[in-house]
Amino acid sequence: MLHKNETIAAISTPLGEGGIGIVRLSGDKALKIADKLFKGRNGTPPSKLSTYTIHYGHIIRNKEILDEVILSIMRKPKSYTREDVVEINCHGGILPLRRTLEAVLECGARLAEPGEFTKRAFLNGRLDLTQAEAVINIVEAKTELALKSAMSQLKGAFSDKVKELKEETLELLTLIEAELDFPEEKIDATKKGKFISKIKRIASETERLIKQSREGEILRDGVLVLLIGKANVGKSTLLNRIVGKERAIVTDIPGTTRDLIEEWINVSGIPVKLVDTAGFKKIENIIDKEARKKVEEYLADADLVLFMVDGTSGLTAEDKLIADMIKDKKTLCLINKVDLLEKISKNKLRSLIGKKKILEISALKGKGIDAIKKFIRDSVLEGEVLTGESTIMVNARSRESLKDAHNGLLNSLEAVNKGLSEEFIAVDLKETLNSFKKILGETVEEDILDRIFEKFCIGK
Ligand SMILES: Nc1nc2c(ncn2[C@@H]2O[C@H](COP(=O)(O)OP(=O)(O)OP(=O)(O)O)[C@@H](O)[C@H]2O)c(=O)[nH]1
Ligand SMILES: [Mg+2]
Known part of the structure; x- marks a missing residue:
C-alpha cells in the first residue's frame, strides 16, 4: 500500500564500483532531508534552491563527511514521480552509496520498494500503466529493435491507440443506451448497419493490436533456440x-x-x-x-x-x-x-x-x-517484418485484456446480427469498455499493481 506522505529513497544505480552512483529521494520531505545532510559551497540549503539546478557539496552526518557529491533538484510536479525529487550523485562505490543512503533513511526517508518511483509516477498521473510497464521493457531491452519498441510505448503510442478505441466504444455504447430508453422500438435497418460497421471497425483495430503485441512479446522475451x-x-x-x-x-x-x-x-x-x-x-x-x-x-x-x-x-x-x-x-x-x-x-x-x-x-x-x-x-x-515502431510491447495482462475486448466486440456483433435487443449488445460492449480501461490502469486492483511493480528493480 502506498503512503502518499512518505518520502522514499533508494540507490538507483547498479551496485558495484563505477564512476558515480545515485541515491534518489522522492516525496514531500525530500528537500528537508537534503537540508539536514547537504552542505553546499555557498551554504544555501537545498529547500531554498530552485528546480532543475545542480550543486556541488558534501554529505555530512554527525560532523563526518560521508562523500563529496553533486546534488540535483527537481521540484514537483516536473519530476519523474511528480513529487519533489532529489538525486545525490555520490562516488560510485558500494560504501559511499550505502552510507549516504543510510544517512537519508535516518533523516526520515523510507527505503523504496522495487519500482516504487515508477509506481508513484503512475499513481500521480504522469504515466499510464502501459507506459509504466514500458519502463521495465526499456531497462530489460536486449536488442536495439526491442528498445525502439519500448521507447515508442513509453511515448504513449500504445496507450493513445487504446484510449482512442475506448472512446469509440464509449460513444457507441452511449448511442445504444440512448436507444434503450425507447424499449418498444425495434432497431431499424439503418441503425443496425451503422452499429455493425462501427463494431467491426473497433474489432479489426483491436485485432491488429493483438497481432502487434505478439510481435512485441518476441522482441521483449526473445526466442529460445x-x-x-x-x-x-x-x-x-x-x-x-x-x-x-x-x-x-x-x-x-x-x-x-x-x-x-x-x-x-x-x-x-x-x-x-x-x-x-x-x-x-x-x-x-x-x-x-x-x-x-x-x-x-x-x-x-x-x-x-x-x-x-x-x-x-x-x-x-x-x-x-x-x-x-x-x-x-x-x-x-x-x-x-x-x-x-x-x-x-x-x-x-x-x-x-x-x-x-x-x-x-x-x-x-x-x-x-x-x-x-x-x-x-x-x-x-512468419513473413512479418519487425520495425520496432509498430510492434507493441505489452505484458500478458494487457494482451489478455485486448482479447477480452475483442471477444466482447464479437459477441455484441452477434447480438446485433441476431436482432437481440439493445440490452444484450450493451452488456457485451461494456465488457469491451472495461477491458480497455483495465489496460490503461483506469480500473485496476491494488494487488495487480503490486505484481506489476514488483518486477522492477529497487531504485527504478
Ligand atoms: N571437419 C569438420 N569437423 C567438425 C565440424 N564441426 C565440428 N567438427 C569437429 O567435431 C568434433 C566434435 O565437435 P563438438 O563441437 O565438440 O561436438 P558436439 O556436438 O558439441 O559434441 P558433444 O558436446 O560431445 O555433444 C570436434 O573435433 C570438431 O572440431 C565440421 O563442420 N567439419
Ligand atoms: Mg558440445
Missing part, C-alpha cells in the same frame, strides 16, 4: 561459430558438453537465446542421466530446434530417438561436416524427420551460418 543432436556431431562448434567466440569447449571426444550453454544472439533485431546441449549418447552414469533430463526440460520450452546430424557417418539409434522427441517441434535439421566425405544417407534422414527442412552446413568452416539465421528469422516472424 535449442541445439540438439547426438554426441560429437559439432553442436558446440556451431555455437562458437554463431556467437563468434570460443564459448563452449570443443573436442573430438563424444560427451564433451555436459551442461547447457546459453548465449544471447541478435538475429535481425530478434533476441535469440541459443542453447547448446549435451550430445545424446548411451547413458552410462548419473551425469549423463541428468544432462539428458535437462535437455528434455528445455525442449519443452524451445520455440525452435536445430537438430544436428553428422554427415560423415550413418544415422544411429540416438538420431532416431531425437527425431521422435522433436516430432512436433518447429525444426531445422542440419547435416554438419559437409567439408568432409559424405556418408550419411539422405533418404534415411528424410524418412526419420518427415517434412522438416534440411540444411547442409560446416560448423567448422562457417558454411551455412547465414542460412541458419535466415531460417530462425523467417520462422519466428
